[in-house]
Amino acid sequence: MSTVQVVKESHENPTKFRCRYEDADQILGPNSWVPEDDSLPVIRTESKIAIIGGGFGGLSAALTCIKEVKEKDFVIFEKHADFGGTWYANTYPGCASDIPAVWYSFYSELNSNWSALRPPQYEMQEYIKHVVDKHKITEHGKFRTIITEARYRTETADWILTARNLDNGQKLEHVSKILVACQGGLVYPSQLRAKGLENFKGEYMHSALWRHDVDFKGKNVVVVGNGCSAAQVIPALLANYEPKSIKQVVRSKHWIMPPLPKFVHTLYRLLSFHRWGILFVRWIIATAAESKYPLYDGTGFWARIVRWINTRTSVSYIKSTAPKKYHDILIPDYKIGCKRMIYDYVYVPSLNDARVDLTDDGIDHIEENHVVLKSGTRVPADIIVACTGYDLKKAFSSFNYYGDDGVSLKDVWSKEGASAYETLLVKNCPNLFVLGGPNSATGHSSVVLALENGSKYFSKVAPKILDGTYKSVKVKTSVYDRWNTTVQAILEKKVFGTKIGGCVSWYTEGGRNETAYPFSQISAAFRMGSPKWEDLELERGDSKKHV
Template identity: 55%
Template sequence: MSTITLSKESHKNPEKFRIKYEDADAVLGPKKVIKKDESLPVKESYSKVTIIGAGFGGITTALSIIKNLGCDFKIFEKHDDLGGTWYANTYPGCASDIPAIWYSIFDEMVTNWSDSRPPQYEMQEYMQEIVKKYKLKESCYLSTQVVEARYMEKSAEWQVESWDLKTGQKITHRSKILVNCSGGLVVPNVFKPKGMETFKGNYMHSAIWDHSVDFKGKQVIVVGNGCSAAQVVPALLDYEPKSIVQTIRSQHYIFPPHPKFLYFLYWLLGWNRIGLVMVRWLVAVVAESRYPMFAGNGIINRIMRWVNTRASLRYMKKTIPEKYHDIVIPKFKIGCKRLIFDYYYAPALRDKRIDVKLDEITEVKPHSVVLKSGIELPADIIVACTGYNITQSMNPYHIIGRDGFDLNQTWKEEGQSAYETILVKKCPNFFMVPGPNSATGHSSVVLAIENCAKYFSLVAPKILNGEIKSLEVKSEKYEEWFSTTQDLLRKSVFGTAFGGCVSWYSNDKVNPTAYPYSQITYFRRMRNVKWQDFNIER
């Protein structure tokens, strides 16, 4: 366990810590194409473990292997550098909404964050410090798109088929263990109303930001009002637009910014590891105290919802202009949608250049957008803060398990799930860090990642040392987990009829996103491997 002190170079040269627009669009954009040159020889390689994805999940898994397993591994990453979300998402105002002291790896905490919620480029600088410290690039295939992973039953190995996006060369890689760290918020939701192809101005999704676009004097349309939009809208004011019209379809509960006392406490105690741990656990305890408001309808649940609803509404009504109250203040239960911890959005709505409309864009014309109400708005730039396609993000490549089992097709028919958020049926020696149902409405996703990495480090040694040839969760235990978690989540507020809203937490079939228990339970379960729930081949 150690600490990291950042140089803050990212504040001087933020462009060095973000992906180029052309590269992001080529990999994530609607016209993305995998370059394939069949004339080049197939490159073949092998490692004990394969990691797919190089964001927090991939990096944390790699550190777990280095510190606990001591075997070789290979990381496949579609971007040209490591960092995942914090390398690819570079929109103005992009920052962690969870305090960085908690939104970071426990073994690699930072002594000098610039703020309790630092900007994107500082988060990426942190990721790069870890990458350099452990020389992770030496174990990477960068700019490489995985298209298929297939379990080879005779050898009990996974074969990964991928393509080098720069050269078009095919790469075939084998390993004993496959770890999927692709992440859930990766593939942008396509914004494509009628006539979008006729638009003559600039268009961009918040997840694929073009920093060359000049906003000065322009009429800007921002679509959406989730966490990304709450950061983008106030940040765009610094670019001197003529106007910003935000079109929204629903509301979100907005909380006040993190108290300044938190950063003061971090500054006071964070000069050594003991102090960092104390502040980190304080943040975790305060956040975890919100858990009951998500879970059900008992007296404690109702009290916690009332307390947090009151705090949010007090802040919104005090800060947001009264003319927007009916537009932006929710009427559903708190927690049904992702909570927004504000910094600048609510006060920014007082700026005369901003307007908010509870309306939907039904048509785009060359220089304007038409709303469902019939209003036509002039537009020079359209910014889509429309979130991510969770289903596609969790299915970034084809996964074939034992006896030709098609995981992608099974998830399409039954709904996405993973036993204890990490294992799927009929896929031996396959782990997800993190998998479906690992997110929360109040906690740090890095905690979920660390929980899964811990579970992986407890199970993997028996496979790597040859004691076990293959291990997979029993189908009945997978189904039992799926049934139990979905029953619990239907009684929660996460995008349910009980919660009173439609949310990205859930789709028409299941909730593949939210964790149904407390984070204390998650922490405990990930350290208690139930070997009797597995089919083990000696």
């Protein structure tokens, strides 16, 4: 395996490496719509493997098909006009991964010239496009195509996908032996819900649907939210957009960690001439991150020790960097790890800018030119930016899967809660692999690593379906149910949005955590690399016999 090198064209022309606002708004906006024109003929296609989603998950699956499975008969369905997923659609100022790019990238496609530890969105998208072009993945893509239904046909042991072209509404039906679902979780913006927003005369936007045509110079800006997106948007606006003022409405507190030392990127630059050097830096970063994993455990000895160290590090950073008047607003009173930590870059230092003001006074209502807080304070507003996160449930249920005998996955998940065995297999759905599915997220690690771990499992099982050894493969119902129960029991003893953690978090909703992975990523690597065949129901390719 060699390294890749982006040419930094994205720094000269970032527009080329981002989704058009109009396209993103059609798909992700509050009034999203899918055209339907049944007067056009139905397009019918087929492939051995179908992949839904062209972000890091879909591309991890594609690279696995090419390199490990040795199968090039696959199609990637992508609702946007290009690959990249989050990194194509999210283009707000300051947008960058909170995990260093040397780790937040494909193991087999290491980049030797990242401009920074956490390069901007457009550079990440340029890297993605470079990998796509290198492996000629574009020829496998069906863009501006949104899946509306996936149905398994038991008699023929294949999946039939129904889709619509987002430009003309033409219907498409695609048949595949294997289906790989890679829709991702942080996709659909959760819009600001505030009384009177419809009366606002200024400009409103969600950070995930950025309006690059809006001029911020000399404007009063209200930013709602203080998670990862807000921590990137605010410093970028201050540095490059010349706003008159920024009022940040803090909705909840987050543990904010200091940025990685600058020497890490210096070391990367020194060693990036060879793949082994890049891997060494990647190993350092991964080891440092994985060392934080014990803090997510409940009340054990090591959990308390690691939590104490990281809590002290965060508090020290905030107190030494942010103005004293904001300390009580910024420093949480719940256990670190209960919400996803923010790995800072320049947010906390930017709070010393005289144009910024923080408040934890909630929004009561919005008027034509003001945001009115619960205290009665009327904040002048020309622009409102909602950094209010994503709708995870919509991401998992934007369309329905129908498995054996037409069993509805939406119905199963609505009754039992969303789950997937080893984060990958869903009961009653043969030959379906979910990358980045329920309980696959981590609070400290690289999502790309998690996706690659899932791809390992896919690479072990899929060839047995493709070569006819097995007509179908699915997780045993009893095993799935046991996994679901076990995972929830384990996560109740972690700090992810639990009573132990002491916070309300998007990890957990209604008492169930359908987001966080219950084990370490080291454990995941071993588990995914060695499928337990006894947990699977295997239908032989030459008969109806199951083993």
